Amino acid sequence: MQSANEPALDPGEAGALGASAAGRRWTRLKFQLRFLLAVLRARPMFALGYFIVLTIIILGVFAPLIAPYPPETANPEDFLQLPSGRHLLGTDATGMDIFTRIIYAPRIDLTIAIAGTVISAVVGSLIGALVGYYQEMRGIRAFFAGFVMRAADVLQAFPVFVFAIALVAIFGQSLQSIIAAIAFVNTPIYLRLMRSQVLAIRNMRYVEASYVSGASDVAIMLRHIIPNSLGPILSQLSVNIGWSVLLTAALSFVGAGVVAPTPEWGSMIAVGFQSIITGQWWPSVFPGIALAVTVFGFALVGASVEVLADPSRRRALGGTLRQKPSGAA
Amino acid sequence: MSAVLEVEGLVKHFPIAGQRAVVQAVNGVGFSVARGETLALVGESGSGKTTVGRCVLGLIPRTQGAVRFHGAMIDKRHNIRSRDLRGKLQLVFQEPAESLDPRMRIGETIGEPLRQLDMAQVDRVKRVREVARRVGLSEASLEQFPAELSAGQQQRVGIARAIVTSPELIVLDEPTSALDPTARAEIIDLLIRLQKELDTAYLFISHDLSTVRYVSHRVAVMYLGMIVEQGSAAEIFSHPRHPYSIGLLSSVLLPNPKLKREVRVDLKGEIPSPIDLPNGCYLAGRCPFVDEQCRAAMPPADQVGDGHFVHCYHHRKALSGQVALDYFDDFQAKAEQVLGAGRR
Numbered sequence: 001m002q003s004a005n006e007p008a009l010d011p012g013e014a015g016a017l018g019a020s021a022a023g024r025r026w027t028r029l030k031f032q033l034r035f036l037l038a039v040l041r042a043r044p045m046f047a048l049g050y051f052i053v054l055t056i057i058i059l060g061v062f063a064p065l066i067a068p069y070p071p072e073t074a075n076p077e078d079f080l081q082l083p084s085g086r087h088l089l090g091t092d093a094t095g096m097d098i099f100t101r102i103i104y105a106p107r108i109d110l111t112i113a114i115a116g117t118v119i120s121a122v123v124g125s126l127i128g129a130l131v132g133y134y135q136e137m138r139g140i141r142a143f144f145a146g147f148v149m150r151a152a153d154v155l156q157a158f159p160v161f162v163f164a165i166a167l168v169a170i171f172g173q174s175l176q177s178i179i180a181a182i183a184f185v186n187t188p189i190y191l192r193l194m195r196s197q198v199l200a201i202r203n204m205r206y207v208e209a210s211y212v213s214g215a216s217d218v219a220i221m222l223r224h225i226i227p228n229s230l231g232p233i234l235s236q237l238s239v240n241i242g243w244s245v246l247l248t249a250a251l252s253f254v255g256a257g258v259v260a261p262t263p264e265w266g267s268m269i270a271v272g273f274q275s276i277i278t279g280q281w282w283p284s285v286f287p288g289i290a291l292a293v294t295v296f297g298f299a300l301v302g303a304s305v306e307v308l309a310d311p312s313r314r315r316a317l318g319g320t321l322r323q324k325p326s327g328a329a
Numbered sequence: 330m331s332a333v334l335e336v337e338g339l340v341k342h343f344p345i346a347g348q349r350a351v352v353q354a355v356n357g358v359g360f361s362v363a364r365g366e367t368l369a370l371v372g373e374s375g376s377g378k379t380t381v382g383r384c385v386l387g388l389i390p391r392t393q394g395a396v397r398f399h400g401a402m403i404d405k406r407h408n409i410r411s412r413d414l415r416g417k418l419q420l421v422f423q424e425p426a427e428s429l430d431p432r433m434r435i436g437e438t439i440g441e442p443l444r445q446l447d448m449a450q451v452d453r454v455k456r457v458r459e460v461a462r463r464v465g466l467s468e469a470s471l472e473q474f475p476a477e478l479s480a481g482q483q484q485r486v487g488i489a490r491a492i493v494t495s496p497e498l499i500v501l502d503e504p505t506s507a508l509d510p511t512a513r514a515e516i517i518d519l520l521i522r523l524q525k526e527l528d529t530a531y532l533f534i535s536h537d538l539s540t541v542r543y544v545s546h547r548v549a550v551m552y553l554g555m556i557v558e559q560g561s562a563a564e565i566f567s568h569p570r571h572p573y574s575i576g577l578l579s580s581v582l583l584p585n586p587k588l589k590r591e592v593r594v595d596l597k598g599e600i601p602s603p604i605d606l607p608n609g610c611y612l613a614g615r616c617p618f619v620d621e622q623c624r625a626a627m628p629p630a631d632q633v634g635d636g637h638f639v640h641c642y643h644h645r646k647a648l649s650g651q652v653a654l655d656y657f658d659d660f661q662a663k664a665e666q667v668l669g670a671g672r673r
Binding site for chain 1: 386388409410411412414415416418419420422424427428429430431432433438441442444445446474476477487490494
């Protein structure tokens with residue numbers, strides 16, 4: 001380990017300063033990889049989270065190559081088979097292979113969850129940043145800020161699930177309307193989160209320094225406020241994706257979400273649910289486990305993002321490992 | 330001597346939520362700072378010195394009064410973000426860590442004010458390096474993040490960011506009070522050297538009188554939002570006339586216990602609440618010289634020397650009987666003796 005406290009005084013480093021930009025980028029990349037490994041060693045749960053999320057995404061993307069059966073073709077001869085060599089996780093009441101359908105499901109579930117959450121995060125953060133920045137001022141902008149916050153209060157006062165069902169009922173039962181419903185119910189979360197971040201950051205000394213040197217509101221927001229408030233947003237994003245998967249599944253479970261033959265965890269649980277009473281537990285339990293593991297994985301990733309996005313906590317985690325000034329090996 | 334900054338009758342009241350009353354933080358403050366000059370604003374916590382600095386820069390709107398920069402009014406329209414004022418006034422904060430964006434590399438932070446001046450990227454990098462050298466930051470540290478530097482280094486970065494635009498006035502808001510003594514001495518030396526090189530005017534806000542003695546040309550003593558005494562540093566430190574100044578000066582702990590001094594003015598009690606100020610002199614409740622006159626009306630400014638003003642009816646009484654002895658000179662001599670020995 002290098003002695004990290006006195007930069008730039010050792011001659012090797014001074015030589016490296018003159019290195020080409022490409023070389024510098026390469027050393028930085030190498031450093032970041034080493035850093036990531038150190039973090040994963042210190043927090044194995046983060047590694048588990050990344051592993052789960054990556055596995056689910058890969059399974060979803062390569063489902064047509066991996067799956068042994070077509071996902072939406074019923075085979076009545078093979079109905080309600082126990083898990084076996086032929087059907088890894090058994091079959092459901094219509095004879096569709098459960099393993100196949102479980103690995104096809106992320107295609108729908110994750111698409112809806114990620115799209116809905118990202119839309120709500122972008123819209124919510126932008127509005128939240130504006131509201132937070134202008135709230136303490138007077139005039140029309142402060143009035144607008146107050147209005148937005150009360151509107152968010154009203155939105156959040158509705159039970160989320162009932163509200164989502166109502167939205168789907170209004171817009172019709174399609175992929176887009178489920179995404180819209182999820183985006184809509186999540187937006188106030190990001191709005192509040194961003195607003196509270198901005199309220200804290202806009203009074204920081206470095207924002208004042210920027211103001212004194214003549215930076216415009218837009219420049220201050222883009223340069224200081226948004227980058228510094230992004231950490232909690234990103235971490236919330238990951239947790240929220242898991243949570244949105246759950247909401248999508250729940251909507252499908254009650255029949256307000258994805259329509260029946262499409263492979264989706266919630267509707268699979270709903271379909272299998274009828275067989276549980278007669279002793280066939282597998283059509284419901286396996287999609288349920290897949291769902292739980294997914295939510296857990298995204299929650300872990302969210303926790304890791306929260307730590308990694310905070311420079312001081314990241315440094316603490318990296319321990320002795322420390323980024324040397326440019327170009328140092 | 331042309332003034333870089335003139336402040337006249339500055340008043341700042343902060344509203345209290347849900348109440349009619351206001352916090353009268355600053356009540357009619359006036360001063361001017363000339364080129365290459367350091368004016369120190371001193372006073373205890375709550376005296377409104379920081380508020381004055383923030384009003385001057387327009388970080389908070391003022392209630393009343395005028396601020397002029399080279400004779401031109403600074404107001405809502407023509408403010409610190411206006412094109413012709415950009416980079417002319419700068420600010421250094423008390424808390425070095427909080428004054429730097431934790432996500433920006435040091436080089437970026439120092440160069441940020443230049444972006445408002447539409448300077449090309451290449452020139453910016455060159456200028457940042459030059460300034461970094463001036464304040465004693467290594468080239469490698471420009472690539473680091475603020476949390477990787479010590480407090481003293483961070484304050485150097487804050488100073489570098491302030492001087493990068495070659496400002497004419499820098500408001501230094503307690504720039505040394507968060508630092509340990511060694512770093513403090515280094516930063517003070519740096520500030521004095523920079524002022525000599527760049528001829529910048531400093532508005533030096535501090536409660537640390539031993540530092541003030543060392544850096545300032547003129548001193549304004551603030552109490553409850555008004556300047557009770559203003560004059561050259563040598564005058565104020567050797568012949569303070571306002572009872573508050575005398576009390577403030579005799580409250581400083583000298584590092585040498587053998588330097589004896591008799592307590593001339595013992596200020597009792599706490600600073601009154603700035604929400605309902607007394608009618609007469611603000612110090613009436615704590616002052617040993619107080620009489621009816623003091624309680625009735627605020628004493629007007631009395632000029633007692635060249636540019637030396639004092640707001641007190643009894644400043645002659647306060648001055649008489651006091652030995653004209655600048656403890657700080659003694660201290661200074663002692664300190665230089667000790668430090669000088671170490672340096673050589």
